[in-house]
Amino acid sequence: MANVPDLDVSNVIKRFGEVPAVDRVSFTVPTGSFFSILGPSGCGKTTLMRMIAGFIEPNSGDIRIKGEPTLGIPPNRRPTNMVFQHLALFPMMTVADNIGYGLRRRRVSKADITRRVEAVLDRVGLAGAGPKKVDQLSGGQKQRVAIARCLVLDPALLLLDEPLGALDLKLREQMKVELKQLQAKLGTTFLYITHDQSEALVMSDQVAVMNAGRFEQVGTPQELYYDPQTPFVAGFVGNTNSWTGQVARHAGQQVEVATEDGPVLKAHAVDPVTAGDKVSLFVRPEAIALRRETPPDGAENLVHGSVQNLLFDGGNSMAIVQDTATGHMVTVALPQTGEFAHLSQGEQVSLSWQAGQARCFAAEAPNASRTP
Template sequence: MADQFDLECRDVVKNFGQFTAVDQVSLTIPQGSFFSILGPSGCGKTTLLRMLAGFLEPSGGDILIKGKSVLGVAPNRRPVNMVFQHLALFPMMNVADNVAYGLRRRGVDRATIKSRVSETLARVGLPDAGPKQINQLSGGQKQRIAIARCLVLEPAVLLLDEPLGALDLKLREHMKVELKQLQHEIGTTFVYITHDQSEALVMSDQVAVMNAGRFEQVGTPQELYYRPQTPFVAGFVGESNRWQGRIETIADGRATIRLQSGGVIYAAADQFGMSGQTVGQEVDVFVRPEAISLERQGQGTTNEPGLNHMQGRVENLLFNGAASSVQLKELATGHDMNVALPQTGAFADIRPGDILDLGWKADQTKCFPAVATKAASQTDEAIA
């Protein structure tokens, strides 16, 4: 069974004095997959990556690569390699020498080095780049050379520590697609660390959402977005409007939730997260901005039976092309809301101060037992 996975963590713990940076983390990463660890600064993701690479030893638990424990194995003897955020390419060497560096350190003969460097540069789509100097490369090409320098050593797992963080926005968006395609073509298992949910959702086969040293949920990007299992995942992955309330009734397949700020929200009683909840229980309520429909005041379609209905005053318009949104203040409670702006052009002329009707279906309301968010108490990047 173990050899089906390129990498496993079994109840891995890392303590720094009295502080627990990684707390009983377990995961299995199938061969040839793109796996991301997503979380805010200080959640423990970089500490976990450093343990996988061998730069830190766990305080407890086990790490297996290709079914074999690597506890106590030095970084240079593990079948992994790592792409750092700042790439760490050698500016005094040309591309071929950068890629060949690890092979030379291992004492590989010259003919083999030449062949493997040529083959690896072709794999990353830069077959003619060998003679070029690093300063002649674009940002995206440098990313590929950093990956090639790791792949030439034929690692079982490639670790990537936020390698797109230093790129400008347009190049970063382009490189998301490039990295996903590259990983698919070469078939090496990628373990990608990021705090950027867009990177994780776009590129990954599976994502582990990490918070305060633990995994909140592991699943496909679609599972995390549409079926979050915890309030943290519902709030961290994607955008959500959030309320707190108490379940007032559960009847006819629908739960009525009385908000702390006033007003009522309806949720489908069988909605994921509602299982086992009872009348009187306090809950956290989440609704995605794109689930909410907008209508001009009094047009009535958002007030149909079975729909949640509110009215909001436009506070601000945030234009971002297809991702444009409207910030509103709900009239009855004063609650701030964010709603995706329809792309039909029907709302092109709305202005701050306009009153709009808001509506959404009960099955678009996500509910979870109310819990205090456990904040990471350490944000030092040295143990992030």
């Protein structure tokens, strides 16, 4: 039974009225992994998770947990537990009673409950917090209690519905690391949904990018970032610059695109395209080399422009450069080597990037429903 995945979702469809909220979604989550579903709000990720938890039934398709079919089984008899978006800790109970709630439902003996609650509190770093009231805890502590309340039941699958959404930025950064470490330590399978790409990229082993009820791409964070397979993924995961245009020439996956603004750019085609096809082209700000002088020969794509705006954000600082020839705005990451610390508005710069760093996708039909 070693090869049975913890979660196996196949061809699940859920419609609300005419509109499919989840449309033919299939994926498997291997045992012990951290799997995230990343998508904008309204993409159907919460609906999908609620189907796995058992709060709603799919119209068609199958959901298996540890190989067992789950359709028709209510949430209280599924081996899954959920950490809710606003945690949903029971305010009328103490921390220990919150965590012991599930054990009491299983008729575990009182002494056993006390022992197991203390053990799990210790595991999440809250030893001794049992007698406290829920509202005496800080945001991060509540978070850990919510997770402990599920973990004490030893679920086959822990579902997390944007649990970090209510926290402030600093705490969120800290909890991201904590959650990842906790998951690695426990070995419980985590299914995490979020609209925050940084949460998904930092914590997950595998990420599924979801849009308009469908999975656009499933892969490791690196695959999604370096090798997006759809324009949506290219635009949603990480920052990106985009152009639209027509294929001028193509040789295999190497294409030259005449952009609508003017310049001809070389790129790597992800979709099969032929000359004359409308395409969109994406280049990450981090993939663009910024220079004050024209680069030595060999730059596959070269744009001259002037600095329009500086978005200083420490290590994530960006410059917005306007192409002198076309007026197109390009966002470039500022290298933090000190060379550009005093870059100022209006300065003339040159931008260059490798064709392999530019991804080209067949443009969607104007009425495509994929756009977010």
